[in-house]
Amino acid sequence: MLRMKLGRPGEDRIINIVTSVLCILVLIVTVYPVYYCLIYSFNDGKDAAKQAIYFWPRKFSLENYKIVFQNKAIYPAFMMTMLRSIVGTVLAVLCMAMAGYALSKDNLKGRKVYMIMGVITLYFSAGVVQSYLLYREMRLLDSFWVYILPNIFQFYYIILFISFFRELPAALEESAQMDGAGYFTILFKIIIPLSTPVIATVSLFVGVWHWNDWFHPAFFIQNESLMTLPAVLMRAMSLAEAQQTLQKMIAVPSQSSTTMESVRYAMLIVSILPVTIIYPFVQKFFLKGMMLGAVKE
Known part of the structure; x- marks a missing residue:
């Protein structure tokens, strides 16, 4: 018994070292691609094309970002993307939380039917043509609400809410019902305040999806004032690629120190920077235990 006790600290130390090394490797593999885009975007485009860079900009330049921000359409697109994301x-989180709360109750009439219908949407989805025809009948084309309404219910996240709500102690709701509280009062004054971790997680996923989505503005929006940042950046990259191809075809040397690749990385950094800044502030809720001290029996 004494040998086992003496042996555990050494074993724990080895496990900690191995775990730390694996975590560092995963961190490097995850972070380095983003870091590479960052240093490439701050490097002279033609210089980076001649010789690869790995750790820091070899020839520092802001020309890539000048080209990105010279596009005047990027500013209204940024505001539209922010408005759409918020x-x-x-x-979406409000509606999915209410749906998840209702579906977490076994006494809900037709619950099995609703669950089956929701699960079907996880395996099958409408195509572009069907979605276009539906949005046209609903008068959502060229409308801000084409970003919001079709994506207000995503059953995967509703399942997350259902699982989280089922783990909450039933005593919380029973005591509130004894005091005369209704379902909406229980949901918004008791359940929602205790559900910060799942709300933060779903909000992050949904918000990032809205921020990065280029599909809806590309297929369902023609009004330039409703274009979002990903759509504008995709259009700018396509235009830059077309210009570079044309220069090669007519053999006209480019006077710019940038390349299509360097501008592309600068656009990528511009598009992911807001989400990258927000993420650490939301991450703290992931593992935060909101139920500590909530129930005393």
Whole structure:
């Protein structure tokens, strides 16, 4: 018994070392691609094309970002993307939380039917043509609400809410019902305040999806004032690629120190920077235990 006790610290130390090394490797593999995009975007495009860079910019330059921000369409697109992400996330999380709370109750009439219908949407989805025809009938084309309404319910996240709500102690709701509280009062004054971790997690996923989505503006929006940042950046990259191809075809040397690749990385950094800044502030809720001290029996 004494040998086992003496042996455990050494074994724990080895396990900690192995775990730390694996975590560092995973961190490097995860972070380095983003870091590479960052240093490439701050490097002279033609210089980076001649010789690969790995750790820091070899020839520092801001020309790539000048080209990105010279596109005047990027500023209204940024505001539209921010508005879409905020409104879409708030409404989606609110509606999915209410749906998850209702579906977490076994006494809900037709619960099995609703669950089956929801699960079907995880395996099958409408194509572009069907979605276009549906949105046209609903008068959502060229409308801000084409970003919001079709994506307000995503059953995968509703399942997360259902699982989280089922883990909450039933005594919380029973005591509130004894005091005369209704379902909406229980949901918004008791359940929602205790569900910060799942709300933060779903909000992050939904918000990032809204921020990065280029599909909806590309197929369902023609009004330039409703274009989002990903769509504008994709259009700018396509235009830059076309210009570079044309220069090669007519053998005209480019006077710019940038390349299509360097501008592309600068656009990528611009598009992911806001989400990257917000993420650490939301991450703290993931493992935060909101139920500590909530129930005393």
